Amino acid sequence: MNSNYTLGIDVGSSFIKLALIDYQDQSSIKDILVEKIRKRNPTVVIDNAVSTILERNEIKYEDILYVASTGEGELVTRKRGHFYSMTTHARGVFHHHPDAKTVVDLGALYSRVITLESSARVKNYAMTGQCASGSGQFLENITRYLGVTISEVGPLSLKSTDPAKTSGICAVLAETDVINMVAQGIPTSDIIKGIHLSIARRIVMLLRKLKVESPVYLTGGMALDEGLTEAIRELGSERNMNLKVHSSTDNIATGAIGAALWGGFRHFKLLEKN
């Protein structure tokens, strides 16, 4: 049995993400599992997800060198260690994109900009406040009002010709705006693009604050949304920031990948120490 596996578990507010890595085999990603919580007990979802990933790779828990949590790690009942999400997102992006200078973690509850040193070490960071209007949860709520699925959001946004103007300050006001726009008959694609630009405005503000360098890689659930990626590019270009913005490979599982990789690093560091 290969005993070089490490497992990363990223507990978000909407999704649980798991990444199984063969740490010795050039840290290759063996498996990724993403599970939506859907109002279930997150601890149960995590336990089931761990069982699933172990079973389908025919390995036992005891065979894993290091199980590392990130995000809301206290919900993971059985683990060896925890790494903070900034640290893991930085490492996860660095794994796929060693040229990365900046990471934008677009989460369900808030977004965060992280600048990196060459060794995936976090140099600086800034994050959105507690207001929900820069978050994935907000976008998900909007899709419900508009009657579209999350996967339709990106392509629809790219079709927009006249983006609507929404409140970029408050999610409650923005949601009211959206309801009014629907009533006024504004095309869905323009409403979505307006929302994307409103979220992107917050992100670009953080990018400017940190005076980031390119390339910029997006991670987290919202990084799957090509409409938002495009909105960030557009606003960056309007502000002459000359940003090269990409969605990171395995974007939604970046935190879990980073946790698994740091877990392996830490395991061997501890071995060396002892």
Next chain:
Amino acid sequence: MNPLSLNNYKQGIELASGMFNDLAFGYATQWKALHPDRRIIGYMPIYIPREIFHAHQILPVGLFGAGDRIPVVRGDAFFQSYICHIPRTVIECALNGNYDHFDGYIFPAICDVIRNLSGIFRVNFKDKYIKYLDFPQNFSADIGGVFYRTELDRLSSDVGKLNGTTATVESLNHAITLYNTNRHLLRALDDFRMESPHIISAVDYYLIRRAGAVLTIEDYNQFLQSMTDFAKTIVKEPEDKIRVVVSGAFCEQPPLGLIKTIENAGCYIVDDDFQLGQIWLTKDIPDDTDDPMGALVDAYLNDSIHSSAVFEGDRPKGDQLAKQVRDRNADGVIFCAPSFCDPALLDRPLLERAMDKHHIRHSGFQYHENLGQFHVIKEQAGTFADMIKLWE
């Protein structure tokens, strides 16, 4: 639940948690019902010589405010916005009648705020015994010692009149014996936790110690012995966390959520000053002398732990904290002080410089007892833990 008839660890934590949340001090009420002619005295942090109260058969009860468990309505009227939070909840509880069954209050010298609070109590609770207990900042026996002896003799005489008792040599020595045992038990539990911080969570450990602010010393000693025995039977895998010493929370207590946040962020708290008064004296006090009051004075002068409320003299606090870090095999220090806590925050730059000198990593933040959002603290403690785990 009776502290003397516990069946397991969980029951003990439930008991301690119940007492922590009981702002009406039900245990003390029950004690008074059993001893109607005896007195209850409330005391504020950090340290008071509780042996004197035991010798007078008085129940000393620690007053640590109410944290986030009550809204402050009247308390804010007594203090400006740049004053810490603990006096607000203490006066709020007093005005709400939570301390009605108390017969007096001791306010040990910590800072101006506590001194003012003693004055506020004097004005508002004229029928109660109120004592601002001053401690010497000069540690020579013929100056600070004489002063402190006078303070303790006066205190003993005052509470004796209140309770109709006299503290004899025998009763004081007996109290010293009980508190020496208590210090041994606390040290034994502390040593166990230092070795196995994953067995007793930081919150559980806090609650176990906090029970000592309410229980009689006899009950508390038995409680501590039971909890240590129970804890030693628990089997649990340790996690890969850094070990930290938390410093600065000796008066206004951090909310339990904050303690939990630090631990969840990847830090085992292997030492702290949360309830410093319980471990104030680092050695046993002789319990067979003809002058037990003198023994209490000597212990304070010679065997006190370092604290921001005490002049450091020729024992720099920074060096003492560094020694604590080394003794505990800790990876770093988290300075965690209440907002507007003058003693802790004025000491912080000095202690931070000392940690730098000793090449000890540190991080710091502030809180108030009713803090409900821990996101920023989680972020700070989490990145601190990662930095040590990955880059040191």
